[in-house]
Amino acid sequence: MPTTPPGFLILDDALGAARADDRLVLDGEEGRHAAKVARIGVGEQVLLTDAPGRQALAEVTGARKEALELRLLADPSPAVQRLPRLTLVQALATGGRDEQAIESATELGVDRVVPWIAQRSVSVWRGEKLRKGRAKWAATARAAVKQCRRPGIPEVDEPVTTAQLVTALQGRAAEGRLVLVLHEQESVGLMSLAPLLRTASEDGLEEIVVIVGPEGGIDPAELDALREAGARSVLLGPEVLRTSTAGPAALAVLSAMVGRWG
DSSP states (O other): OOOOOOOOEEEEETTOOOOOTTTEEEEEHHHIIIIIIIIOTTEEEEEEEETTSSSSEEEEEOSSSSOOEEESOOOOOOOOOSSEEEEEEEOSSSSTHHHHHHHHHHHHHHOEEEEEEOOOOOOOOOOOHHHHHHHHHHHHHHHHHHHHTTTSOOOOOOOEEHHHHHHHHHHHTTTTTTEEEOOOTOOEEEEEEEEEEEHHOOOOOOOOEEEEEEEEEEEOHHHHHHHTTTTTBBBSSSSSOOHHHHHHHHHHHHHHTTTSSO
C-alpha cells in the first residue's frame, strides 16, 4: 500500500516561481529535521508546502548532513485562498491548553491566529515571553500543518491586549467581516446564524473572527467593549467547553455552514 510522502515547509517564496524539474534545497530547521531526524534519503519523495498554500511533490536527489537537494516532480499547485477566511482570537491559557487550541484550529483550517492577553488570563506574556510565546504558537501551527498536510500556514499575529483588540476591530471595515464571541451565558446559538452565514457567504463574506476567552471566562466589561466594537456573542452549544476545545469546535461548525467543507 503506498504511503503518504512526509511533509516539509518552505518558509520563503521559492515555490512562487518554481516549475517541474526545478532544483531546490531544503535547509534550515526543516532541512535539519528531514536529514538528521527523519533520515530522508536519495530517491524518496517529500511534499512541500509554503505559507500561501502552494504545494509540490519533490524527489530527493542529494542528502547532505543538514539539508536535502530536491527536484520538483510537477508544477506547484496554485496558492489557496478559502473564503471566508477564518481567524481565531485565542485567550492565553495555562497548562498548554492554548497551544492545544492552536494545533486543533490549524488542522481544522484556521487562516490567522491572534494571541489575546485577556483580563482573566492567568498566563500573561510580558517582555521576552511575548516573543517566545508567539514563536511557540507559530511552531505549533507549523507542526500541525505538516501533520495534516493542509495547504497554507496560518499567520500568528503579535499578542494583543483587550484594548488593542477592540481598537483593531473598530479600525477595520465591518463590511465583509463577522466577529463572534463565544459566551456560555448567551441565549443565541451559533447554529441559529446558519441562514445569515449562507446569505453573507453568497454576498462575499471575507472573514469570520472567532473570539475565545480564558479559563475564567470573559470579563463582563471586556464583553461589553467587544460588542460595542461590532462583535456578536453566541452560544456554541449546550456544554461548556474548555478554552482548548471551544475555538476549534466553532471553526468546524462554521466551516460546514459556509461551505468550506464539502
